[in-house]
Amino acid sequence: MTDFTSQFQAVKKSSRKLASIGDERVQDILFDLADLMVNQSELLIHENQRDLARMEESNPMFDRLLLTENRIEGIAKEMRQVAKLPSPLHLPLEEKVLPNGLFLEKITVPLGVIGIIYEARPNVTFDVFSLALKSGNGLILKGGSDADYSNRAIMSLIHQTLQKFNIPTEAFLLLPADRTATKALLEAVDQVDVIIPRGSQGLINYVRQHAKVPVIETGAGIVHTFVDAEADLEKAKAIVHNAKTRRPSVCNSLDCLLIHEKLLPSLPELIQPLLDCGVKIYADEKAFSSLPEIDLIQHAKGEHFGTEFLSLQLAIKTVKNLDEALEHIATYSSRHSEAIVSENQENLNRFLLEVDAAAVYANASTAFTDGAQFGLGAEIGISTQKLHARGPMALKELTSYKWVVRGNGQIRA
Amino acid sequence: MTDFTSQFQAVKKSSRKLASIGDERVQDILFDLADLMVNQSELLIHENQRDLARMEESNPMFDRLLLTENRIEGIAKEMRQVAKLPSPLHLPLEEKVLPNGLFLEKITVPLGVIGIIYEARPNVTFDVFSLALKSGNGLILKGGSDADYSNRAIMSLIHQTLQKFNIPTEAFLLLPADRTATKALLEAVDQVDVIIPRGSQGLINYVRQHAKVPVIETGAGIVHTFVDAEADLEKAKAIVHNAKTRRPSVCNSLDCLLIHEKLLPSLPELIQPLLDCGVKIYADEKAFSSLPEIDLIQHAKGEHFGTEFLSLQLAIKTVKNLDEALEHIATYSSRHSEAIVSENQENLNRFLLEVDAAAVYANASTAFTDGAQFGLGAEIGISTQKLHARGPMALKELTSYKWVVRGNGQIRA
Numbered sequence: 001m002t003d004f005t006s007q008f009q010a011v012k013k014s015s016r017k018l019a020s021i022g023d024e025r026v027q028d029i030l031f032d033l034a035d036l037m038v039n040q041s042e043l044l045i046h047e048n049q050r051d052l053a054r055m056e057e058s059n060p061m062f063d064r065l066l067l068t069e070n071r072i073e074g075i076a077k078e079m080r081q082v083a084k085l086p087s088p089l090h091l092p093l094e095e096k097v098l099p100n101g102l103f104l105e106k107i108t109v110p111l112g113v114i115g116i117i118y119e120a121r122p123n124v125t126f127d128v129f130s131l132a133l134k135s136g137n138g139l140i141l142k143g144g145s146d147a148d149y150s151n152r153a154i155m156s157l158i159h160q161t162l163q164k165f166n167i168p169t170e171a172f173l174l175l176p177a178d179r180t181a182t183k184a185l186l187e188a189v190d191q192v193d194v195i196i197p198r199g200s201q202g203l204i205n206y207v208r209q210h211a212k213v214p215v216i217e218t219g220a221g222i223v224h225t226f227v228d229a230e231a232d233l234e235k236a237k238a239i240v241h242n243a244k245t246r247r248p249s250v251c252n253s254l255d256c257l258l259i260h261e262k263l264l265p266s267l268p269e270l271i272q273p274l275l276d277c278g279v280k281i282y283a284d285e286k287a288f289s290s291l292p293e294i295d296l297i298q299h300a301k302g303e304h305f306g307t308e309f310l311s312l313q314l315a316i317k318t319v320k321n322l323d324e325a326l327e328h329i330a331t332y333s334s335r336h337s338e339a340i341v342s343e344n345q346e347n348l349n350r351f352l353l354e355v356d357a358a359a360v361y362a363n364a365s366t367a368f369t370d371g372a373q374f375g376l377g378a379e380i381g382i383s384t385q386k387l388h389a390r391g392p393m394a395l396k397e398l399t400s401y402k403w404v405v406r407g408n409g410q411i412r413a
Numbered sequence: 414m415t416d417f418t419s420q421f422q423a424v425k426k427s428s429r430k431l432a433s434i435g436d437e438r439v440q441d442i443l444f445d446l447a448d449l450m451v452n453q454s455e456l457l458i459h460e461n462q463r464d465l466a467r468m469e470e471s472n473p474m475f476d477r478l479l480l481t482e483n484r485i486e487g488i489a490k491e492m493r494q495v496a497k498l499p500s501p502l503h504l505p506l507e508e509k510v511l512p513n514g515l516f517l518e519k520i521t522v523p524l525g526v527i528g529i530i531y532e533a534r535p536n537v538t539f540d541v542f543s544l545a546l547k548s549g550n551g552l553i554l555k556g557g558s559d560a561d562y563s564n565r566a567i568m569s570l571i572h573q574t575l576q577k578f579n580i581p582t583e584a585f586l587l588l589p590a591d592r593t594a595t596k597a598l599l600e601a602v603d604q605v606d607v608i609i610p611r612g613s614q615g616l617i618n619y620v621r622q623h624a625k626v627p628v629i630e631t632g633a634g635i636v637h638t639f640v641d642a643e644a645d646l647e648k649a650k651a652i653v654h655n656a657k658t659r660r661p662s663v664c665n666s667l668d669c670l671l672i673h674e675k676l677l678p679s680l681p682e683l684i685q686p687l688l689d690c691g692v693k694i695y696a697d698e699k700a701f702s703s704l705p706e707i708d709l710i711q712h713a714k715g716e717h718f719g720t721e722f723l724s725l726q727l728a729i730k731t732v733k734n735l736d737e738a739l740e741h742i743a744t745y746s747s748r749h750s751e752a753i754v755s756e757n758q759e760n761l762n763r764f765l766l767e768v769d770a771a772a773v774y775a776n777a778s779t780a781f782t783d784g785a786q787f788g789l790g791a792e793i794g795i796s797t798q799k800l801h802a803r804g805p806m807a808l809k810e811l812t813s814y815k816w817v818v819r820g821n822g823q824i825r826a
Contacts, residue, residue, distance in 0.1 A: 016743065016769065096788055102777055104787060111799050112769065189621070193799050208602070212621060214628070214800045235822035242824035330429065352817050356429065356525065364515055364820030373825070374517065374816065375509055386524050386606050386813035387627045388801035400799035403787065404765050407777030409648035411655035412786070 004184040007173055008140065008191035011113050014168035015138025019110050021167065023087035023134075030083035030130050033161040034076035037126065040157055041072045047153035048122065051146060065120045065147055075126050078378070082130040085377045088395040089136050103406045108399040110136035112193035115185045117142045117207060119199040122150035129158055129172060131380050135398040138171040140192060142185055144199075145177035186211040193400075194388075198381055201308070216388060218381035221251035221336035222308050223366050226258040226325040226351065228342030233266055235363055236341040241273040242365040243339070249310050251382060252337050252369040256305060256315040258325045264290040264318065271316075279312045286318040306332035322347050326354055333357060336384050337366035358384065358391035417597040420586055421526075421553065421604035427581035428526050428551025434580065436500035436547075443496035443543050446574040447489035450539065453570055454485045460566035461535065464559060478533045478560055488539050491791070495543040498790045501808040502549050516819045521812040523549035525606035528598045530555045530620060532612040535563035542571055542585060544793050548811040551584040553605060555598055557612075558590035599624040606813075607801075611794055614721070629802060631794035634664035634749035635721045636779050639671040639738040639764070641755035646679055648776055649754040654686040655778040656752070662723050664795060665750045665782040669718060669728040671738045677703040677731065684729075692725045699731040719745035735760050739767055746770060749797050750779035771797065771804035 021029075037044065048067040055062050094106040114137045118124045125141060132139040143151040151174055159169040175181035185192065186207065195215045197207040207215055225243055227236045243254035259267055267290045271281065275296055282300035283291055291297050304315040305328075319325045329338055339361035340351040348362040359369045371379025371392035378394045389397035434442075450457065461480040468475050507519040527550045531537045538554060545552040556564040564587055572582040588594035599608065599620065608628045610620040620628055638656055640649045656667035672680055680703045684694065688709055695713035696704055704710050717728040718741075732738045742751055752774035753764040761775040772782045784792025784805035791807045802810035 013743070016767070020766065098786070098788065102781065109769070208625060214798060216800070232822070238822060238824050246825055330426070348819075352819075353433065354429070356522070357815065359816040359818060361818045362820060364818055364823040365825055367825035368515065368818065368823070369816075373511070375511065385627060387629070390813050391816050400803050402770065403772040403782075403804050405772060405774045405777055405781065406761075406765075407775060409645070409651060410777040410781070411651050412659055412778055412780035 002176070002180055002184070004175070004181065004188070005191075007170075008113075008184075008188045010170040011138045011140055011173050012191045014171040015110070015113050017168060018133070018138060018171055019089055019136035021136070023089070025165065026087070026134055027083045029133065029161060029165050029167065030079050032164070033130075033158065034079040034083075036157055036161055037072055037079075037154075038076050041069055044072060044150070044153050044157075045069070047149040050149040051120075055146060061120050061146065065122065065150070067122055067150060071123070075123050079126060079130045082134055082378050085134065085395060087134065088399050093401055100410050101408065102410050105404045106401050107404060108396075109402050111398055111400050113138040113140060113191060114398065115140045115142070115188070115192045115195040115213065117182060117185065117195065117197045117199070117203065118144065119203065120144040120146035122147045122154060124198060125151050125154045125174075126158075127378075128380060131378055131395060131398060132172070135395050137398055140173045140175060140185055140188075142175045142182050143177055148177040151177075183210065186213060189213055196381055216381070216383050216393070217385045218383055218393075219251050220308055220334045220384055221253070221369075221382075222256070222306055222332060222334040223252060223254050223337050224256045224258055224329050224333060225254055225339040225341065225366065226319070226322075226329070227260060227263060227270065228322065228325075228340060228344060228347055229260040229262040230344040230347070231260075231263065231341040232343055232363075233263075233270065237270055237273055239339065239341055239363070239365045240270065241277070243367055244274055244279055244314055245277045245312065246365070246367045248312050251308070252366050253310070254314065254366060255307060255309050256317060256332065258317050258319050258328060259287060260325075261286060261318050261320055267291060267316075274314065277312065279314050281314055281316060283316040284318055287316040308334070322350060326351070329355055334384055336382065337361065337369040339364065339366050358382065415589070415593055415597070417588070417594065417601070418604075420583075421597075421601045423583040424526050424551045424553055424586050425604045427584040428523070430581060431546070431551060431584055432502055432523050432549035434549070436502070438578065439500070439547055440496045442546065442574060442578050442580065443492050445577070446543075446571065447492040447496075449570055449574055450485055450492075450567075451489050454482055457485060457563070457566050457570075458482070460562040463562040464533075468559060474533050474559065478535065478563070480535055480563060484536070488536050492539060492543045495547055495791050498547065498808060500547065501812050506814055513823050514821065515823050518817045519814050520817060521809075522815050524811055524813050526551040526553060526604060527811065528553045528555070528601070528605045528608040528626065530595060530598065530608065530610045530612070530616065531557065532616065533557040533559035535560045535567060537611060538564050538567045538587075539571075540791070541793060544791055544808060544811060545585070548808050550811055553586045553588060553598055553601075555588045555595050556590055561590040564590075596623065599626060602626055609794055629794070629796050629800075629806070630798045631796055631806075632664050633721055633747045633797060634666070634782075634795075635669070635719055635745060635747040636665060636667050636750050637669045637671055637742050637746060638667055638752040638754065638779065639732070639735075639742070640673060640676060640683065641735065641738075641753060641757060641760055642673040642675040643757040643760070644673075644676065644754040645756055645776075646683065650683055650686055652752065652754055652776070652778045653683065654690075656780055657687055657692060657727055658690045658725065659778070659780045661725050664721070665779050666723070667727065667779060668720060668722050669730060669745065671730050671732050671741060672700060673738075674699060674731050674733055680704060680729075687727065690725065692727050694727055694729060696729040697731055700729040721747070735763060739764070742768055747797055749795065750774065750782040752777065752779050771795065
């Protein structure tokens with residue numbers, strides 16, 4: 001087994017210098033790299049083709065893996081946007097003078113070294129680099145083996161740019177694309193401050209099982225929308241349709257519609273736009289009886305509740321009242337995004353207060369759970385845990401803080 | 414093996430109601446409990462005596478375990494202070510209106526359920542309860558077996574008070590004092606949001622190795638103070654003496670003095686107050702040569718650097734300049750508390766910027782790293798990791814946040 005310790009230590013050590021690069025210089029580096037990747041798009045596409053040649057075109061990952069001129073332009077544009085965001089470093093969070101004259105400041109600092117484990121999406125390599133550099137963090141990347149040629153080519157452009165600006169390249173490490181490297185990363189307690197897995201539930205479970213380093217879990221969204229008795233049906237139709245069909249493969253898409261039993265007569269109208277899009281419905285007894293007998297509509301089984309479909313499928317559960325909806329959500333939600341559609345203010349307020357999720361919505365589509373939509377300027381993932389960061393994570397969420405204490409000889413009694 | 418799942422689920426479920434108790438009622442509960450523990454101090458002391466009867470008086474844990482009338486009064490006083498702190502819940506962290514009219518609020522919410530694993534200190538049971546209730550969190554406590562009679566008596570007073578106020582007692586669970594319970598707690602991924610171990614490095618290592626639930630590591634402090642060439646010797650003497658001898662057994666106490674080589678001639682004077690207190694010194698070659706030959710002063714061995722002594726022992730390392738001091742600290746520090754004594758502003762600023770620790774001090778004793786000293790009003794532990802909370806943790810650090818999104822039918826394009 002390869003020993004990565006010395007490489008990890010080099011990342012840790014060189015990462016200490018990143019916080020003092022200065023944000024103007026960080027901007028210059030990112031603009032320079034954005035230009036370079038466009039200029040070198042031929043090279044990137046060439047290496048990307050070597051990856052693609054090993055994959056069937058019918059594989060759903062093929063499209064995620066693919067780099068084109070247009071996509072590279074898009075990645076470069078995003079990098080320039082990140083470059084221009086305000087620096088998240090050295091911001092004062094608190095200031096106080098103690099009675100003994102000690103002056104305390106709580107200021108933001110980089111987390112240190114961030115480990116990212118991800119699958120075959122080469123754009124992530126650029127995205128994560130720009131966020132890490134901007135927030136003064138070193139980076140250890142473990143990409144998918146399917147994208148290894150692409151990732152190596154991207155990393156070589158990154159290192160080339162860093163060298164030009166005299167920044168230590170060792171602070172940004174791309175690991176070999178094998179499980180040995182993953183395991184070493186997960187156990188690098190003294191060298192890595194946090195690991196963020198980006199990918200399938202299987203990957204996230206593996207990371208949770210084996211990590212000794214703190215992890216921020218991202219991704220899995222088992223998302224509900226409760227259409228209350230006093231819902232505006234037109235709003236409900238649009239919101240449910242948007243949340244389910246806009247991009248079914250992403251984590252904020254709708255998985256389970258909760259319908260107040262009083263609204264069952266309107267259920268056929270409510271879900272007609274879904275049926276028009278070919279959404280397969282798993283309806284509980286009461287809902288099933290209210291719906292036409294067509295192939296797209298089937299009886300729900302237990303397993304359909306609490307499932308993240310990531311495709312054109314939807315479970316429907318009938319509830320007697322708000323309490324039953326809250327109970328169902330508390331039981332099955334992954335605490336990502338949850339919505340209520342209602343014109344009853346009291347119910348809206350109770351839902352927003354009592355539902356425990358990263359984002360809770362009143363009369364809006366859950367499709368908005370996203371760093372760019374929330375005005376964070378970027379996104380490194382959507383946290384589904386409560387520690388450190390919840391919901392969309394961007395630059396601020398890649399910082400920690402420290403207490404800076406200035407005295408003139410104070411001692412404690 | 415006992416199955417704790419249903420008990421954990423009951424904690425999780427009933428904890429959801431805690432955020433809406435209302436802070437006035439929380440205050441009433443804590444005041445009531447403070448009175449009750451004083452009224453029932455005879456009972457508490459009786460049960461505590463049963464624990465003490467199983468321990469040798471010479472055991473250093475004996476004093477930590479001991480409850481007296483005075484100590485109970487002290488615990489009650491602290492509980493009343495926590496009661497009066499501002500509520501950390503439902504505070505707006507951010508507010509924005511998006512161009513499409515969506516109104517976003519980022520507000521503080523409880524973490525959910527907090528697991529605490531601690532050793533034979535019964536006062537922790539009361540302390541942690543008041544912080545958890547005040548921050549709306551459910552609690553699963555795993556205390557040391559040495560304190561089990563005391564902890565059961567304390568928990569019964571807590572439950573008695575909760576019942577009186579009609580708060581679900583299931584939200585606050587004291588586990589049996591055995592390793593089976595610890596293991597179950599560490600693996601309760603869906604029921605527990607964070608585990609905070611309080612105790613020895615051995616306990617913390619065990620938790621890190623076995624936890625599947627997110628952990629906040631607390632405690633271990635390998636603390637340095639660098640006395641620079643341009644230090645004010647009187648300040649340095651007082652600061653070093655205070656940091657080492659005020660309470661040697663706590664985590665913010667000094668472990669290693671870094672001395673600029675130009676100051677070696679003043680080293681005997683600098684450490685005289687330590688010798689007067691019986692501090693055993695492990696000096697590197699250069700420092701050793703500058704010091705008198707007495708029993709308390711020995712040659713440092715490799716193991717003396719990077720050691721948390723928690724007693725009247727101190728390592729001394731001579732450095733050529735600030736860079737060497739920074740390098741030593743980066744190598745051996747546990748990133749808890751680090752100090753510089755100097756009158757050189759440039760060196761002070763570099764030290765405060767470049768040293769990576771929860772608290773960095775210029776010309777002050779590291780003994781100030783403490784929740785109460787920093788004005789947090791209480792303390793549940795001192796985090797030595799960078800995720801979520803760093804340094805002293807109190808009420809605010811026991812919260813997460815959620816995004817509350819109010820719309821009127823918005824869907825995403």
